[in-house]
Amino acid sequence: MALSSIKQIRELKIQGASNVALFVLDSLLKEGRRSKSKDPKKFYERILELAFRLAVARPTEPAARNALAFVLTRLEQADKSSVASIKRELSASVGEMKRLIDEIQRKTIEVASNRIPENGTILTHCHSSTVVKAISLAHRRGKKVEVICTETRPRYQGRITAKELASAGVSTTLIVDSAVRKFMKEVDLVLVGADVVCSNGAVINKIGTSMIAAIAKEHRVPLVVACGSYKFDPLTEVGYLEMIEERSPREVLPFPIKGVKVKNPAFDVTPADYVDAIACEEGLVPPIELRNVFKKKFEINMKFLEEFHKILKSK
Structure with missing residues (x-):
C-alpha cells in the first residue's frame, strides 16, 4: 500500500x-x-x-x-x-x-470567489482545485465570467482546468502558454493556486507562473493567489530554501535528440512584489502575512x- x-x-x-x-x-x-x-x-x-x-x-x-x-x-x-x-x-x-x-x-474558495469581478475575464495557469471551485462558485452565484486557461506544458494540467470549468458551465478558452502576452490585454484578474508560500512572501507554483506574473504586472492586471495557510513552508523562516523538483526530460522530449540536453523544472518562484494578494482562510492578505495565519492554526x-x-x- x-x-x-x-x-x-x-x-x-x-x-x-x-x-x-x-x-x-x-x-x-x-x-x-x-x-x-x-x-x-x-x-x-x-x-x-x-x-x-x-x-x-x-x-x-x-x-x-x-x-x-x-x-x-x-x-x-x-x-x-x-x-x-x-x-x-x-x-x-x-x-x-x-x-x-x-x-x-x-473559506479560501469563498474569499477567492468574492474577489472575482462581475463580467470579468480571468486567466488561470495549471490546475488548482481551489481556483476551479472558486470560479465555479462565482458562476453559480450569477457572476458572468470568461476564463482563459493556459494549457500548461509539458503535462498539460491546464486542460484539466478547462475541462472542469466547461463542465461547470463556465465560458472557457484554452491557449498555449506562449500566447499569454497576446491575451493579457483582455484579462481583468489572474487567479492561480500555489504549491508553496515562503516566509518572504514569494510564491512557488507551476513553471510559467512567474512569467505570467511579470506580464500581468506590465499590463497592470492584478494577480491573486488562492491558497490556504497550510501551503506556507515554515522552514523558509529559518533559512532553508525550498527545493524545486526537476521532472523527467521525457516529459518534454519523448525521443532523445543527440547532443540536446533537456531541463524540466516543475515549478518557479514568483516574487511577492508581483502578487497583489493571497486569498486564504483569513481573507485577502499580503503574501508575507500568510506565515502569521499559519502560526495561528498549526502547532x-x-x-x-x-x-x-x-x-x-x-x-
Whole structure:
C-alpha cells in the first residue's frame, strides 16, 4: 500500500497540493489500521518510517509535509503504551488535520470567489482545485465570467482546468502558454493556486507562473493567489530554501535528440512584489502575512520538517 501510494504521488496520479496532502494522510491512516503489530514500539517506528517516505515522495510538497508533521507532532506527545492507544491518536490527529484542510479550503474558495469581478475575464495557469471551485462558485452565484486557461506544458494540467470549468458551465478558452502576452490585454484578474508560500512572501507554483506574473504586472492586471495557510513552508523562516523538483526530460522530449540536453523544472518562484494578494482562510492578505495565519492554526515540531528536508537534500 505505501509503495503504491508513493508511486501515485511521483507519477502525478494525484493532482494538486491539497489533494496530495489529503492523500498522504489517508495512506498513513490506512497503513496504521491494517497493521497487525502487537508491539507498540515497533508499530510507532513503522508509522514514522511510512510518514517519512510519504513526506519525501516529491520535493516541492510542503502542504503534505506540514500535514504529516502535524500528525507526528501529536503522536510524539501521545500515550504510546499500547498499539491501540497509538492507533487512536493516529486516527484522531489525521481526522483533525483533514478537518482543518477542509475548513481552510472552504473559506479560501469563498474569499477567492468574492474577489472575482462581475463580467470579468480571468486567466488561470495549471490546475488548482481551489481556483476551479472558486470560479465555479462565482458562476453559480450569477457572476458572468470568461476564463482563459493556459494549457500548461509539458503535462498539460491546464486542460484539466478547462475541462472542469466547461463542465461547470463556465465560458472557457484554452491557449498555449506562449500566447499569454497576446491575451493579457483582455484579462481583468489572474487567479492561480500555489504549491508553496515562503516566509518572504514569494510564491512557488507551476513553471510559467512567474512569467505570467511579470506580464500581468506590465499590463497592470492584478494577480491573486488562492491558497490556504497550510501551503506556507515554515522552514523558509529559518533559512532553508525550498527545493524545486526537476521532472523527467521525457516529459518534454519523448525521443532523445543527440547532443540536446533537456531541463524540466516543475515549478518557479514568483516574487511577492508581483502578487497583489493571497486569498486564504483569513481573507485577502499580503503574501508575507500568510506565515502569521499559519502560526495561528498549526502547532508543528520543526524537527520533523527539518528531517524531511535533510532526506530530500540527500537524494
